[in-house]
Every structure is written in C-alpha cells, then in structure tokens.
Amino acid sequence: MSIPSFVIGIAGGTGAGKTTVARHVTEGVGDAVTRIPLDNYYEDLSHLAFEEREQVNYDHPSAFEWELLRTQLSTLLEGQPIEMPVYDFERHNRTDDPEHVEPTDVIVLEGILALYDEEVNEMLDLRLYVETDADVRILRRIRRDVIERGRDLDGVIEQYLSTVKPMHEQFVEPTKKHADLIVPEGANNVAVNLLEEKIRAEIEGSSSRTWERESADGSAMDQLSVDTDE
Numbered sequence: 471m472s473i474p475s476f477v478i479g480i481a482g483g484t485g486a487g488k489t490t491v492a493r494h495v496t497e498g499v500g501d502a503v504t505r506i507p508l509d510n511y512y513e514d515l516s517h518l519a520f521e522e523r524e525q526v527n528y529d530h531p532s533a534f535e536w537e538l539l540r541t542q543l544s545t546l547l548e549g550q551p552i553e554m555p556v557y558d559f560e561r562h563n564r565t566d567d568p569e570h571v572e573p574t575d576v577i578v579l580e581g582i583l584a585l586y587d588e589e590v591n592e593m594l595d596l597r598l599y600v601e602t603d604a605d606v607r608i609l610r611r612i613r614r615d616v617i618e619r620g621r622d623l624d625g626v627i628e629q630y631l632s633t634v635k636p637m638h639e640q641f642v643e644p645t646k647k648h649a650d651l652i653v654p655e656g657a658n659n660v661a662v663n664l665l666e667e668k669i670r671a672e673i674e675g676s677s678s679r680t681w682e683r684e685s686a687d688g689s690a691m692d693q694l695s696v697d698t699d700e
C-alpha cells in the first residue's frame with residue numbers, strides 16, 4: 471500500500487490534449503502512477519432513456535458527481551483503495567463494472583473541469599491547464615468522437631455549438647486562473663519531459679527540484695526552480 475505523495479490535476483477544453491499529456495507523462499513510470507479520468511465521475515444516468523441521455527449537457531459542472539470524486543480522492547490519499555466508476559461514452563453512462571484502484575505514489579486527475587471544484591483543487595499539489603486553440607480542439611474532437619465515441623459529424627457539430635462551446639467559455643476556461651502551469655498545444659515535448667522528470671523524482675523520493683510557491687498577488691502561480699547544487 472502507498473500513501474500518494476503527489477497529486478496532479480490536468481484541466482483544459484475538450485480536445486486540448488489532456489488525456490494525451492496524461493498518457494505521455496505517465497507511460498514511462500509504470501505502476502507507481504494512477505490516472506483518474508474525471509469523465510468517470512459523470513452522474514449515473516441509468517434512470518434516463520438513451521435518447522434522453524443524448525440530450526444532457528455534459529459540459530456543465532452539474533453533470534458531475536463531485537461528492538463521489540472528493541470522497542474517492544480522499545480515500546486514495548489516506549492510502550485506501552477505491553472502486554472507481556468507469557464511463558462509456560457510446561452509451562452516455564457508466565458501465566456496470568467499476569475498476570478497483572489501489573493508491574499509488576502519484577495520482578493524475580484529468581478532465582475538462584479538473585480545476586473547477588474548490589475541495590478537489592485543495593487536494594492537488596500541481597495544477598495544469600492545457601491550452602489549445604478552439605479551432606484545433608474542435609477538429610480533434612470531430613475526428614476522435616466519430617472514430618472512438620460512436621458519433622456522427624452533424625451530432626458533434628450540434629453538440630459543440632449548443633453546449634460544449636458556451637460551457638467552455640463559462641466554466642472551463644475560467645479555471646485557468648487556478649493553474650500553476652499552462653501547457654500550450656497539449657503534448658508538447660518540453661512540457662511532457664519536465665513533467666515526466668518531476669513524476670519520476672516524486673516516485674524515487676529524491677527530487678532535485680523544488681517547487682516554490684509565489685503568490686504575492688494572490689494569483690497562486692508556481693515556479694519551477696532547479697537546484698543547481700546537484
């Protein structure tokens with residue numbers, strides 16, 4: 471059993487590259503990292519018919535079961551395992567089989583509103599916002615949703631204009647102010663390498679870097695400072 475020592479939150483608009491960044495920064499470090507997709511914490515909508523679930527606004531904060539996320543993150547931070555829900559985008563609902571997740575040294579929470587909830591933010595040691603232009607994001611989303619999430623072009627466009635875009639502007643983009651670091655264009659090599667290094671150092675418990683909080687104006691921006699003695 472591990473007591474997690476480092477929790478990273480990765481937020482940003484749909485298609486920004488959050489999942490890709492999370493995959494890249496964790497793939498080289500084996501079992502010591504757990505990825506928690508915020509999507510798994512969409513409310514259980516089993517009581518609705520499929521046609522009704524298709525109409526839900528999945529980009530509003532109320533679409534998520536925040537209390538369950540807070541409880542499960544706390545449980546992991548106490549070194550206890552959780553039964554994490556698993557989301558099925560094609561059915562717009564949770565699957566019947568939750569995933570057993572053991573606590574690990576590093577936890578990565580990733581999702582559009584990963585920096586939205588105050589209590590969740592307090593549990594994060596490093597907050598990232600992946601920033602990618604809206605035109606790039608929608609193009610990526612079209613391709614991904616059609617290929618991987620069982621959608622058609624018209625449906626993706628209609629959903630984007632009616633809920634995804636306005637909710638992004640109202641709720642997702644403003645969470646950028648909670649970020650310690652902003653990662654441009656998703657999986658850029660410099661950012662990914664730095665993060666991977668940081669995660670490795672956390673896991674090995676012998677970090678040569680220190681994170682120095684500078685919040686003179688209350689904006690809570692962190693700076694990466696390299697220890698030149700080593």
Ligand SMILES: Nc1ncnc2c1ncn2[C@@H]1O[C@H](COP(=O)(O)OP(=O)(O)O)[C@@H](O)[C@H]1O
Binds near residue numbers: 487489
């Ligand atoms: N840097 C990139 N360059 C090109 N395509 C990318 C890049 N990052 C992600 N993608 C692709 O864009 C789509 C959305 O990326 P994803 O990581 O799922 O975004 P998010 O989790 O922010 O919604 C995926 O199909 C992914 O393969």
Ligand SMILES: O=c1ccn([C@@H]2O[C@H](COP(=O)(O)O)[C@@H](O)[C@H]2O)c(=O)[nH]1
Binds near residue numbers: 483512528561
């Ligand atoms: O049933 C659902 C649940 C969510 N969505 C959309 O998913 C994205 C969030 O996932 P990303 O991987 O960050 O793109 C969100 O914008 C929802 O609109 C969905 O379409 N259907």
